Amino acid sequence: xxxxxxxxxxxxxLIGCYGLATSRNLIHAVGCLAVCQSSTYVLLLAIxxxxxxxxxxxxxxxxxxxxxVDPVVQALTLTxxxxxxxxxxxxxxxxxxxxxxxxTVDPDELSELRG
Amino acid sequence: MADDLPLILGLVLVAVAGTATVLVRDPVRQxxxxxxxxxxxxxxxxxxxxxxxxxxxxAVGSALTPLMVLLSVRKVRRKARSERREEHE
Amino acid sequence: MSMRxxxxxxAVGGLGVAVLFVMACFDLPAxxxxxxxxxxxxxxxALARHTANTVSSVNFDQRAFDTLGEESxxxxxxxxxxxxxxxxxxxDRLPPEPVRVAPPVRRYALIALxxxxxxxxxxxxxxxxxxGGGFQGGVVVATSLHLLYIAVDYRALExxxxxxxxxxxxxxxxxxxxxxxxxxxxxxxxxxxxxxxYGTFNTLSSGGTVPLLNAAIGVEVACGVVVLLARFLDxxxxxxxxxxxxxxxxxx
Numbered sequence: 001x002x003x004x005x006x007x008x009x010x011x012x013x014l015i016g017c018y019g020l021a022t023s024r025n026l027i028h029a030v031g032c033l034a035v036c037q038s039s040t041y042v043l044l045l046a047i048x049x050x051x052x053x054x055x056x057x058x059x060x061x062x063x064x065x066x067x068x069v070d071p072v073v074q075a076l077t078l079t080x081x082x083x084x085x086x087x088x089x090x091x092x093x094x095x096x097x098x099x100x101x102x103x104t105v106d107p108d109e110l111s112e113l114r115g
Numbered sequence: 116m117a118d119d120l121p122l123i124l125g126l127v128l129v130a131v132a133g134t135a136t137v138l139v140r141d142p143v144r145q146x147x148x149x150x151x152x153x154x155x156x157x158x159x160x161x162x163x164x165x166x167x168x169x170x171x172x173x174a175v176g177s178a179l180t181p182l183m184v185l186l187s188v189r190k191v192r193r194k195a196r197s198e199r200r201e202e203h204e
Numbered sequence: 205m206s207m208r209x210x211x212x213x214x215a216v217g218g219l220g221v222a223v224l225f226v227m228a229c230f231d232l233p234a235x236x237x238x239x240x241x242x243x244x245x246x247x248x249x250a251l252a253r254h255t256a257n258t259v260s261s262v263n264f265d266q267r268a269f270d271t272l273g274e275e276s277x278x279x280x281x282x283x284x285x286x287x288x289x290x291x292x293x294x295x296d297r298l299p300p301e302p303v304r305v306a307p308p309v310r311r312y313a314l315i316a317l318x319x320x321x322x323x324x325x326x327x328x329x330x331x332x333x334x335x336g337g338g339f340q341g342g343v344v345v346a347t348s349l350h351l352l353y354i355a356v357d358y359r360a361l362e363x364x365x366x367x368x369x370x371x372x373x374x375x376x377x378x379x380x381x382x383x384x385x386x387x388x389x390x391x392x393x394x395x396x397x398x399x400x401x402y403g404t405f406n407t408l409s410s411g412g413t414v415p416l417l418n419a420a421i422g423v424e425v426a427c428g429v430v431v432l433l434a435r436f437l438d439x440x441x442x443x444x445x446x447x448x449x450x451x452x453x454x455x456x
Contacts, residue, residue, distance in 0.1 A: 002234050002235045002236065003229065003235065004235075005235055006225075006229050006232065006235070010221075010222060010225045010226075013221070014218050014221065014222065017214065017217075017218060017221075018214060018218070021210055021211070021214045022207070022210070022211070022214075046235055047232065047233060048240065048243060049235060049236050050236060050237070050238060050240060050243075051236035051237075051238070055335065056243075056246075056247060056250075056257075056258035056259060057256060057257050057258065057259075057333075057334060057335055058250075058251065058256045058257075058258070058406070059256040059257065059333045059334050059406055063247075063251050067238075068243070068247060068258070069240075069243070070240045070242065070243030070246075071243055071246050071247060071250070071258035071259045071261075071262050072242045072243055072246050072262055072267075073243075074259045074262075075259050075262035075263045075267060078259060078263065078337075078339055078340075079263065079270075079271060079274040079339065081339075082274075082278065082339045082343070082425060083274055083277050083278055083281075085343075086277070086278045086281040086282060086285075086428065086432065087277070087281050089281060089282075089285050089432045089436070090281040090284045090285050090288075092436070093284070093285045093288040093289045093435070093436075094288060096288070096289065096439060097288050097289075
């Protein structure tokens with residue numbers, strides 16, 4: 001159990017890279033990039049977890065009464081997710097532009113066009 | 116060990132959903148799997164005692180990103196279709 | 205590069221990353237460990253500044269300057285998307301035909317819209333107390349407006365969504381964050397320091413500048429997401445390039 005979250009994070013990153021390298025469709029590649037990104041969320045939150053800890057929110061628990069998990073990594077992950085979505089939007093709009101100009105979203109055909 | 120069982124199941128589900136998201140080559144099906152991955156990740160974050168992050172992942176990962184992927188697919192395919200029709204004419 | 209060669213290069217790189225990752229894992233703190241020096245200090249600082257939700261305190265108080273950078277990335281990608289997906293020469297705008305929506309769908313979506321909007325605003329407003337905040341609530345508010353597209357049609361959505369106004373509000377959210385940061389300078393504190401009185405613990409007004417920065421982020425994220433989705437919907441539904449499309453397909 002103690003290494004499973006780290007293993008899953010590594011697996012998500014590697015499988016996402018595999019998808020990026022073998023993708024025949026740029027929209028599919030953007031989806032694979034989202035899988036790569038999710039590996040960072042799992043890794044960060046796994047590092048911050050504490051056995052028996054609860055969420056770092058003190059609106060309904062007395063401070064100091066229970067151990068809490070690490071809020072710093074949670075804050076990092078939180079912004080990471082929203083930024084990830086907007087960057088995905090930027091990439092998808094680039095893909096739409098590529099489709100408009102070159103009439104294809106296959107990266108292999110695109111590199112043939114350039115050559 | 117029994118306490119960890121939900122977390123283990125959630126992590127395995129994340130791995131399976133992530134793998135399926137990459138291996139499915141059709142972007143439309145991929146967007147559905149992306150939203151499943153988003154849900155699985157949100158569950159795992161909840162189990163890791165990160166409600167803030169789970170909320171964010173639920174809104175972004177299971178709704179916003181798949182929606183944008185679907186809209187892009189629609190735009191790109193629609194373009195290809197209308198061009199094919201022009202060639203026929 | 206052939207597919208075979210590409211896969212070989214990928215396998216070498218992937219193996220390298222995997223080996224380095226495993227070696228790094230041995231030096232990582234064990235999963236579920238009790239040693240969290242940064243976390244403990246962040247919790248202490250958040251409680252000292254009367255912010256019940258430690259994550260919001262980290263985002264908008266202790267690491268407020270980092271959040272400024274992240275917010276700027278968000279702003280820049282919205283600007284980039286708007287620039288890339290604008291209507292260009294040789295593209296016509298073809299308003300989609302109204303389509304009949306099944307009554308149960310319409311009823312459900314019209315009931316869900318105000319509820320979702322209210323939940324989104326609640327999540328933003330209570331960011332410093334309970335789980336949530338500007339980042340999460342902003343996305344909920346933005347997506348709730350789009351229930352009108354499901355319930356009625358695209359033209360109804362366009363009426364409550366003048367994109368220009370949302371673009372201005374997006375910029376205003378970014379500016380408000382900077383101005384709150386600059387206001388700290390006037391009191392002699394550092395940029396983005398928490399200069400307001402901390403208030404009573406666990407009330408809406410607690411946390412000093414945290415609620416203000418949180419609201420600025422909420423406005424920016426909500427408007428940014430509305431603008432992003434508007435550009436994508438315009439491209440997918442309305443904007444036509446030279447070749448004409450079936451009218452029936454203008455809306456699915």
